[in-house]
Amino acid sequence: MRPKIAAGNWKMNGTAAALTELHSLATGLPDNPPQIVICPPSTLLFRATDATHGSPIQIGAQDCHAEEAGAYTGDISATMVADSGASHVILGHSERRDAHRETDADVQAKAIAAWGAGLTAIICIGESEAERDAGQTLDIIGAQLDGSLPDAVEAGNTVIAYEPIWAIGTGKVPSIAQIKEVHDFIRARLIDRFGAEIGNALPLLYGGSVKAANAVEIFAVENVDGALVGGASLKAEDFAPIVTALAQS
Structure with missing residues (x-):
């Protein structure tokens, strides 16, 4: 069973x-909470x-450099992240792909x-609004999956987060049918590349204007194993209901 x-x-x-x-979040968790990962600066x-x-x-x-050490002013290596006691790192977020011109090869x-x-790498993928309007969503998602995921993917070292760029921080949310279409496509693509055992075991998160008000409906979608939440994760009172909705899904 996927986490x-x-x-x-x-x-x-x-x-x-x-x-x-x-502290507020930790003291208000439901019984048998899901896995919770907070990514601060x-x-x-x-x-x-x-x-x-x-x-x-x-x-x-929220990111790491591909090199372990060196003359990379302002960057942080994966070793440094691990040294802090952290267990996860977000990679390939659309804001990094856009503002820092990160490519699929960089993410890999x-x-x-x-x-x-x-x-554990939380690898982000997602299409722009123009790509969605042009009917290119699945082509873009497929190319990002192919280019961003190394061949050595295992269920214990990777999480995939689908975040349609046009839904991040905008209040816009894809329809349930649209979320299901993309998550089902991702699952099939993973199984095709990595085999059923690994492909079925990789957690798939949805991200993009997730709130307490829509979390229950989103978490009911097959192949949605959780969420990568932005603004609503800053306050425990906003994030806790999302955690509870996931625990009860």
Whole structure:
């Protein structure tokens, strides 16, 4: 059975004061909670792992470099992420692909580095609104899967997050039929490439304007194993209902 995962991407938000949200979240979890991964800014990684010690909450980074060390000013390596106590790292988020011009090959190299450091890679894929309107969604998703996933994918080292770019932070949400179409396509593509055992075991998350109000409906979709949540993960009072909805799905 695939794990249910509620992941939160804080993006460039949060200082030390925000760590109180982690305590609030940990004390309000439902019985038998899903796997919870919070990805704060890199400045908070060490303190976040300390703040969640002994709780079900795991900590992840928002990116890592493909190289272990070197003259890469401002970057953080997978080894450094692991050294902070974090267990996961988000890779290939559309904001990185766009603003930092990251390619599928870049994401693949980072995934290999993440695995080498013992991290689980949360690999993001998704189409733009123009690509969706042009009927290219599945072509784009297929190409990103093929290019971003290394051949050594295993169920324990990789999570796939489908985030339609046009739904991130916009309040727009694909229809349930659209979410199902893409997640079913991803599952079939993974099985075709990696075989049924691995392809069926990889968790698939949906991301893009997930809120308490729509979480139950989204989590009822086959092949949706959880969510990668942005703004709604910043406050425990907003994220906790999403976690509860996933636990009950």
